[in-house]
Amino acid sequence: xxxxxxxxxxxxxxxxxxxxxxxxxxxxxxxxxxxxxxxxxxxxxxxxxxxxxxxxxxxxxxxxxxxxxxxxxxxxxxxxxxxxxxxxxxxxxxxxxxxxxxxxxxxxxxxxxxxxxxxxxxxxxxxxxxxxxxxxxxxxxxxxxxxxxxxxxxxxxxxxxxxxxxxxxxxxxxxxxxxxxxxxxx
Numbered sequence: 001x002x003x004x005x006x007x008x009x010x011x012x013x014x015x016x017x018x019x020x021x022x023x024x025x026x027x028x029x030x031x032x033x034x035x036x037x038x039x040x041x042x043x044x045x046x047x048x049x050x051x052x053x054x055x056x057x058x059x060x061x062x063x064x065x066x067x068x069x070x071x072x073x074x075x076x077x078x079x080x081x082x083x084x085x086x087x088x089x090x091x092x093x094x095x096x097x098x099x100x101x102x103x104x105x106x107x108x109x110x111x112x113x114x115x116x117x118x119x120x121x122x123x124x125x126x127x128x129x130x131x132x133x134x135x136x137x138x139x140x141x142x143x144x145x146x147x148x149x150x151x152x153x154x155x156x157x158x159x160x161x162x163x164x165x166x167x168x169x170x171x172x173x174x175x176x177x178x179x180x181x182x183x184x185x186x
Contacts (some may be wrong), residue, residue, distance in 0.1 A: 002055040003173050004081045005030065006072055006088045008113040011062050019133040020146040023089040023113075024060050025158075026131065026165045031058050033166060042078075043071035054173045057081070068113040069120030076121065086126040087172055089165065090114060091146065095132025097154055098161040100168055102129050102181050127177055131165060 007027025015021050027047075031038060034049035034056070044059035057079050061071035076086060090113060095101060105124045108114035118124055134154075137145035150158060164184075171180040 001053075001173075002057060002079065002081060002085065004072075004075055004079060004086045005056055005058045005169060006068070006075075006086065007058070007060045008065060008068055008088060008090045009060060010065050011060075015147065018147050018149055020065065020091055022091045022131045022133060022162075026089045026129075026162055026169075027058050027060050029162050030056075030166045030169055043074050046075070051170055052174050056173060065113040065116075067116055069116035069118070072117050073120045083121070083123075083126045087169060088114070088117060088126060088128045089169070090128055090130055091133045092130035093133060093135045093142065093146065095130060095134075097132055097134040097150075098157060098164075099132035100129065100161075100165060100184055101132075102127065102168060102172065102177065102185055104177055104181075127172065129165060129168060129172075131161070 005027065007023035009015065009021035009024030017025060031047040031049055034051055036047040036049035038045040038047045043063055044061045047058045049056050049058065059071060059075050061068045063071045090111060094109060104127050107124065108118055168180060168184045171183060
């Protein structure tokens with residue numbers, strides 16, 4: 001059984017470890033824990049790792065957030081992975097910091113990376129792990145907020161929250177989405 005795990009973010013040092021790049025950070029931790037490494041391939045940084053008999057193809061699109069669908073579509077086709085075996089890891093303004101929400105489908109909720117995936121891949125029929133980044137920003141400053149670093153207090157919490165996200169991904173590929181949602185969507 002094989003899976004495509006997609007960490008969303010933007011390439012470039014100026015975006016490293018920002019709220020919008022939490023998908024990249026979680027993908028990095030997953031691959032590190034499973035003794036893999038990324039290589040720069042077509043449209044994405046790509047790693048292939050194994051976990052409990054499952055093959056995980058992990059990508060971090062190099063297309064920038066607004067064109068993520070191009071990379072996801074390419075790798076789904078290249079690896080012949082069905083939408084139900086795709087998990088997209090994404091930041092979510094509507095959830096408080098560190099709150100995790102696994103959904104099997106649904107709208108983009110205004111997230112440009114998810115909009116691109118929906119548009120290019122033909123729908124909303126793929127799982128997404130929404131990682132809460134909070135919404136503590138003044139009116140009209142949403143873009144600045146998502147492209148900012150986590151503050152010092154939040155940074156102290158991040159390693160445990162990222163580890164919990166990695167555990168959710170491992171659960172998704174081993175025991176399946178239904179039980180994973182029961183266990184983690186509290």
